[in-house]
Amino acid sequence: MKKIIVIALMAFARQLCFAQNTNEQIELVPKRLFKDEAYRKCGIDMTPTQLIQVFKEDPKMTQFVKPLALNYAGEAILKAAGGLLIFWPLTEAVYRDNPNWNLAYIGAACYLVAIPFQRGFSKRAKSAIDYYNSGYKQASKVSFNIQVDSKGLGIAMKF
Structure with a gap:
């Protein structure tokens, strides 16, 4: 009787081990007010950096990693520079009489130049997610x- 129970428990434990799905779908969570696009895998929201890391670890996704990383890096650098250049004259205006407003204009231009990088990242991320979810089949x-x-x-x- 003990043998039957042990064998049944081992068979049940074996089935639990195979219950994991190796290729979980990545879904795109749409934008909301004051919130950027998010990516969800296994019920966990991912940032764009985490999405790039997931694709970097997958050998079949190498063709998507470099364009995604370049678009994201370009967007991040331009937004950081734009934010710094916009807020520098604002803080100078608080403490001094004559801030250099040209820096704020350049910062706003940096933010505007970052918009195509952001859209390019979103477009490429959507195509990479579609490729990943379709089982590595190009649509x-x-x-x-x-x-x-x-x-x-x-x-x-x-077609």
Whole structure:
């Protein structure tokens, strides 16, 4: 009787070991008020740096890591420089009479230049997540072209 119970417990424990899913889906949590996009895996929200780290550890995702990291680094550097350049004249205005407002203008320009980097990161992150969730299968791209045919003008969809 002991053998049967031990074998049953071992079989049950073995099934528990296989209950883990190795390829958990990554989902994109949309933006909210005062909150950037978040990425969720296994019910845990990830920052963009953690998302890049997850992709860096996966050998099949190497083609997505470098563009994601470059876009994120460019955005972070420009936003940090912009924030510093905007708040420097503001603090000078509190303590002195004549702050250099040109620095604030340059900081605002840095923030504006960071917007394309942020959008590029979001776009590339979405395509990387789609590739990861589809089991490393590249999605076919759909394009619409305007064509003139013997029947007239029309829109052609190519897969």
